[in-house]
Amino acid sequence: MTFNNSSINRYLMYMHAGSANHGCEAIVRSLSAILGGRSAVLSNNPAEDEAAGLGDICDIIPARHYEDSLLRKAYYYACRKLLHRPDMQMDYAYRGAAPYGQYDCALSIGGDNYCYDDALVNLRGANILFAKNKVPTALVGCSVEPDILKRPEIVEDLSMYKCIIARESTSYEALLQALPDKMSDRIFLLPDPAFALKPAECAAPEGFKEGHTIGINISPMILNYESADRPGIIVANYKHMIETILSETSDVIMLIPHVVTPLSDDRKAIRTLYDLYSDTGRVIMMPDAPAEQLKYMISRCRLLIAARTHASIAAYSTYVPTLVVGYSVKAAGIAVDLFGQREGYVCPVQELKKDTDLTDGYMWLEAHADEQRDILKKKIPEWIAKTGRIAEILT
Secondary structure: OOOOOOOOOOEEEEEEOOOOEHHHHHHHHHHHHHHOOOOEEEEOOHHHHHHHOHHHOOEEEEOOOHHHOHHHHHHHHHHHHHHOOOHHHHHHHHHHHOOHHHOOEEEEOOOOOEOOHHHHHHHHHHHHHHHHOOOOEEEEEEOEOHHHHHOHHHHHHHOOOOEEEEOOHHHHHHHHHHOOHHHHHHEEEOOOHHHHOOOOOOOOOOOOOOOOEEEEOOOHHHHHHOOOOOOOHHHHHHHHHHHHHHHHOOOEEEEOOOEEEOOEEHHHHHHHHHHHHHHHOOEEEOOOOOHHHHHHHHHOOOEEEEOOHHHHHHHHOOOOOEEEOOOOHHHHHHHHHHHOOOOOOEOOHHHOOOOOHHHHHHHHHHHHHHHHHHHHHHHHHHHHHHHOHHHHHHO
């Protein structure tokens, strides 16, 4: 395990799920490059980070899992409910990074943690823990579900950060409206640091066709947002789109996983589609790879249809026209910031009604690919340059 919690670590990154989520990996890699030096990273899955090579650029500190013990889980539940001390469970989880006072700042880097309920108690506990140890915290590269900001305890939690850097304007505006006025000069809008991630060359999968390959990323997470009155509508849409591409073009389809965690493994959904169409000889699978290599292969695609936010960021930042199959505020927010509108750039899974809806989105993408590529070539260099401001804000 790569671990050296010495005074040279100015920054401590936390709320990092592990590098099997290559979006999380991309944030750590790009943020490390932006900040310079060697940061420490508290990781929920350090073995994944070592396998991905993050130990070469960061000190990986294993986070302990209090949830693994029923007795310990019950104890910290009581601490939260009876003593109102969510920080105690995080002190147990993060003790490997102690003494906390050695760090100039602790960076909360889970990009969409404030979009879902399951991370909120740990976020609050970590904020309290670091405040008690006089370590300022910053929320970096975040999206925030606006409805969550209606909860007073979340507003109180967010107000504890030294600064908040939102990655899209929807979250930025929601934060400005919900948080106290005194926070307004501590809330910033900058692109996700992963826009600045540098691709790393790798060998293409067998069957890849240069200039004639369309990338498709599908996530099992989007199935959670399927319309209750149309079960199976999402897979039906992907099937119809793939069959349209195969019948109306000579392109190869490359299925690309971007998250391979046990509970949300893109490869399971990808395997289902691959098994249906592999006998055509024009549907191939990208094997799991580090974020930099995934970005490189995405950059070689003619078009991308992506469910994962950081797969779309890899495409946008390498000028690949992209249709996002979105399910949250982050997808729509990034598209609006880049293109001025959601329509045509994001296909919300909740709005899929017909088997042909995703195909319609793909056809729109084909018709407007050159236009989208021109917009990306104009805006992306400026966006990448803006990520450098993260270091200025945190200093």
